Amino acid sequence: MRFDTPAMTNPIDQGKVVxxxxxxxxxxxxxxxxxxxxxxxxxxxxRYVYGYIVGSAIAKGRIRSMDVSAxxxxxxxxxxxxxxxxxxxxxxxxxxxxxxxxxxxxxxHQAIAVVVAETFEEAxxxxxxxxVDYAEEKGAFDLEAAKDTAVKPExxxxxxxxxxxxxxxxxxxxxxxxxxxxxDQSHAMMExxxxxxxxxxxxxxxWTSSQMIDWWRTDLATTLGIDKEKVHIxxxxxxxxxxxxxxxxxxxxxxxxxxxxxxxxxxxxLPRPFLMNNTTHRPATIQRIRIxxxxxxxxxxxxxxxxxxxxxxxxxxxxxxxxxxxxxGANRMTATRLAxxxxxxxxxxxxxxxxxxMMALEIAIDEMAERLGRDPVDFRIINxxxxxxxxxxxxFSHRNLVGCLRTGAERFGWQDRSKQPGGRRExxxxxxxxxxxxxRNNLLVPSGARVRLDREGIVTVETDMTDIGTGSYTIIAxxxxxxxxxxxxxxxxxxxxxxxxxxxxxxxxxxGNCSTAGVYAACVKLREAVAQKLGFNSPxxxxxxxxxxxxxxxxxxxxxxASDEALVAEDxxxxxxxxxxxxxxxFGAHFVEVGVDVATGETRIRRMLAVCGAxxxxxxxxxxxxxxxxxxxxxxxxxxxxxVVDTERGFFVNHDLAAxxxxxxxxxxxxxxxxLDESDxxxxxxxxxxxxxxxxxxxxxxxxxxxxxxxGVRVRKYPITLDKLINGLPEVS
Amino acid sequence: xxxxxxxxxxxxxxxVASAATVTVASTASLSHFQTSTAAAxxxxxxxxxxxxERRELQLDxxxxxxxxxxxxxxxxxxxxxxxxxxxxxxxxLADGRRVNACLTLAVMHExxxxxxxxxxxxxxSLHPMQAAFVEHDGFQCGYCTPGQICSSVAMLEEIKANxxxxxxxDLLAPAEVTPAxxxxxxxxxxxxxxxxxxxxxxxxxxxxxxx
Ligand code: FES
Ligand code: FES
Numbered sequence: 001m002r003f004d005t006p007a008m009t010n011p012i013d014q015g016k017v018v019x020x021x022x023x024x025x026x027x028x029x030x031x032x033x034x035x036x037x038x039x040x041x042x043x044x045x046x047r048y049v050y051g052y053i054v055g056s057a058i059a060k061g062r063i064r065s066m067d068v069s070a071x072x073x074x075x076x077x078x079x080x081x082x083x084x085x086x087x088x089x090x091x092x093x094x095x096x097x098x099x100x101x102x103x104x105x106x107x108x109h110q111a112i113a114v115v116v117a118e119t120f121e122e123a124x125x126x127x128x129x130x131x132v133d134y135a136e137e138k139g140a141f142d143l144e145a146a147k148d149t150a151v152k153p154e155x156x157x158x159x160x161x162x163x164x165x166x167x168x169x170x171x172x173x174x175x176x177x178x179x180x181x182x183x184d185q186s187h188a189m190m191e192x193x194x195x196x197x198x199x200x201x202x203x204x205x206x207w208t209s210s211q212m213i214d215w216w217r218t219d220l221a222t223t224l225g226i227d228k229e230k231v232h233i234x235x236x237x238x239x240x241x242x243x244x245x246x247x248x249x250x251x252x253x254x255x256x257x258x259x260x261x262x263x264x265x266x267x268x269x270l271p272r273p274f275l276m277n278n279t280t281h282r283p284a285t286i287q288r289i290r291i292x293x294x295x296x297x298x299x300x301x302x303x304x305x306x307x308x309x310x311x312x313x314x315x316x317x318x319x320x321x322x323x324x325x326x327x328x329g330a331n332r333m334t335a336t337r338l339a340x341x342x343x344x345x346x347x348x349x350x351x352x353x354x355x356x357x358m359m360a361l362e363i364a365i366d367e368m369a370e371r372l373g374r375d376p377v378d379f380r381i382i383n384x385x386x387x388x389x390x391x392x393x394x395x396f397s398h399r400n401l402v403g404c405l406r407t408g409a410e411r412f413g414w415q416d417r418s419k420q421p422g423g424r425r426e427x428x429x430x431x432x433x434x435x436x437x438x439x440r441n442n443l444l445v446p447s448g449a450r451v452r453l454d455r456e457g458i459v460t461v462e463t464d465m466t467d468i469g470t471g472s473y474t475i476i477a478x479x480x481x482x483x484x485x486x487x488x489x490x491x492x493x494x495x496x497x498x499x500x501x502x503x504x505x506x507x508x509x510x511x512g513n514c515s516t517a518g519v520y521a522a523c524v525k526l527r528e529a530v531a532q533k534l535g536f537n538s539p540x541x542x543x544x545x546x547x548x549x550x551x552x553x554x555x556x557x558x559x560x561x562a563s564d565e566a567l568v569a570e571d572x573x574x575x576x577x578x579x580x581x582x583x584x585x586x587f588g589a590h591f592v593e594v595g596v597d598v599a600t601g602e603t604r605i606r607r608m609l610a611v612c613g614a615x616x617x618x619x620x621x622x623x624x625x626x627x628x629x630x631x632x633x634x635x636x637x638x639x640x641x642x643x644v645v646d647t648e649r650g651f652f653v654n655h656d657l658a659a660x661x662x663x664x665x666x667x668x669x670x671x672x673x674x675x676l677d678e679s680d681x682x683x684x685x686x687x688x689x690x691x692x693x694x695x696x697x698x699x700x701x702x703x704x705x706x707x708x709x710x711x712g713v714r715v716r717k718y719p720i721t722l723d724k725l726i727n728g729l730p731e732v733s
Numbered sequence: 734x735x736x737x738x739x740x741x742x743x744x745x746x747x748x749v750a751s752a753a754t755v756t757v758a759s760t761a762s763l764s765h766f767q768t769s770t771a772a773a774x775x776x777x778x779x780x781x782x783x784x785x786e787r788r789e790l791q792l793d794x795x796x797x798x799x800x801x802x803x804x805x806x807x808x809x810x811x812x813x814x815x816x817x818x819x820x821x822x823x824x825x826l827a828d829g830r831r832v833n834a835c836l837t838l839a840v841m842h843e844x845x846x847x848x849x850x851x852x853x854x855x856x857x858s859l860h861p862m863q864a865a866f867v868e869h870d871g872f873q874c875g876y877c878t879p880g881q882i883c884s885s886v887a888m889l890e891e892i893k894a895n896x897x898x899x900x901x902x903d904l905l906a907p908a909e910v911t912p913a914x915x916x917x918x919x920x921x922x923x924x925x926x927x928x929x930x931x932x933x934x935x936x937x938x939x940x941x942x943x944x
Contacts, residue, residue, distance in 0.1 A: 027867035028859060030875030031882060033810015033850035040809035120804060121795040190814045190822055190876040190925045239812070239876025240925050272815040469874030469926045625870045625928060632927025657819040657923060665916040668929040 004576025055109035059650030060139035076122030092219025108651035109277035139342030163331030172292025191239020197255035212505035283346030309341030319357035351693035362701030397682035421712035432710025436698035438588030447518030448501030448572030457559030471622030483523035485544030509690025525569035601722030615689035627695035634699020784852030821922035831887035850879035873926035
């Protein structure tokens, strides 16, 4: 199905199942420990053995030699596969750093060997016996130091401009110019990367933890130099990803190579300390923002420049993206520059671009509002735009940022915010409120599905879509149920298997809208097949409801269409240019109240509210969970998350969950989420848009602005730890 | 790339070792490591009760309780998030007390009564806490969830037993089930999906029902 004209009324609009509060259909499996994740595949016929990874101890250079004799002779060891032994392997299309193979070292903890033994304990012990002689080279690890060497990236749109920023800024009545930094961040999802690989002749099955089944399948085949058709990927349950499982990772490659060498199925999990340096991270940024405005608060000039680093061949963090679209202003420019750094690969983490971009932009907007003497909510409303500010002929498909801000201000009690920073004190606590806009683009990715109706009236959906905690199982079941007029418990959903039609996968907050749109397309086909089978003429006039198919007075049980054989339909949604003619984005507003301990500078989050305008909400329960989870991650970004770079030896020092501090229960209060009632016919037949990343964009800035409102201390360098606040706090008597 | 000369030099004094690699500067220490590896791979027969069932295992002494459950008994409901006692995904109940199963060796649990998430309930007959997690959507990816649930069940017992926490104001008064107490006591169980707000609601509901 090609989606190239705005959606009309369709069966999804009935809203009998889609949009309803339906509990996760995989909930009973997950809460009882019966959901089977990558490392847990158990087949009593297969005797799995264990692979343990060895990582490089240097950040840049070459392996001169490896001595694996002690490892090979250690108890239980079956095989040792080394990077220098196997030689160069072809790199997958989506990876920047190679995952394995050859003697070149591109980053710390790059995989250089896998040791296979009968048991996990034996493999781990033997891996510690591998000896490596390195020729170490000097690398660049410090973004600040490398900033001046940054270049204009060759791909994407590194520069954008409209009007004449320089002239408008020069003559603006009120001017603002500040620089912000965001640190390297780690996805830190709870399930570390893990794979089990089993060969059957020249065919390979890998049970793994992947957000994008087809990307993994393609890149694994490329890396191993085998035909893609010979690779079978399974990933039905994924313990979180946040972007870290978008691209093929070393565990799958090592498991496949080790299984080939050991001639046994092999399990490989990345130990937690490998996650930060072996995989990817969100790159640090330096961002300069300039804003010029009239005294009445209207922005006349806005500029956003960003610097980040990556390995050679990698890309920039596109932190300026939202600034091209979020606020009005005739004169504008953005620039993205990329330095070469020899740190581990920088890549997508939840809301790449906008997450760090909004961390900076939304503090800048707060600062500018103050400079203009305007309320930060009003300042944002004054500068709303209904068109792409760079191309005013191009409207937003649907945009209600103003509604988000107004609803939020009212529900949060914004009028009680102290106008004076540091103006509200409760005992030892300095109390403040902050606001930020939320913004994230809506991306459209083709997505396929297969739907089957059997004689019991059970509908089975198969797609290689993944559920990384987002609720895909549930919203896909709801979609099929709505389309075919059956209750959700008559729908079975099978996901994460490369034998199923290729889906959008999970990333860029496109998975919910696009994968359900693919299921919609397949269901439309199935409806046609049902109509034909039951002898109805025009499928468009049929009603599918209550397990029946109806046209006028005629009604037939749905299951009857499959009475002699199951009916199967497959289709995929493809998108025309509605995202070119119209700017498709999602909007929101974050409100946060903090208390800062006047003596210690410790920040506690007291209240949080998000208001989201993001098209049709397919399931308010799972959508809300996406948003509160994102708000939680935003608190981490504001207050504690930072991968600390050893700028001498070139690696992230705090590579575990004790030292890389993500929020815990005690850090997070009760959270409120409000969804504006909307639907966007430009985005898909589902009229839904993304929500999972929107929830993150702006949160950290809202926290930062609340801290400023509480204390009068403006911190422009994330995370806002107490050492950055304490000198600016009032004297404690 | 493997020239014998380079290997010679590296044997003498130029070895660099990674965090996961042991620095070995001489043949003497190499043999020392081989001996210790051999010694450590000794095994022990252990017997304990898991989810009401008597289980006997012959285990490498280095096997954690977590790996005994996951790799030897195939009870994979208990998760490995870090293997370092930093995340709580591996929380199980040992003689009724919650414990990070990755931080304790299986051989230390001889004769004990272990309860895992599989022992609390199953689809169709959920433990009330499991049902409350489903009801309040106290999870997303589900990977921290078995640990959160086991932890919360034991945590409520700790409050009942009047064991104080960091946020308990009055040590002489009976411990109370408040959101602050729940958050403090559950802080060893990380949820990167960020379901905390919903988890606290699920636990509060169960605590209220019990009281
Ligand atoms: S796996 Fe045991 S605490 Fe993380
Ligand atoms: S549900 Fe994913 S980590 Fe808690």
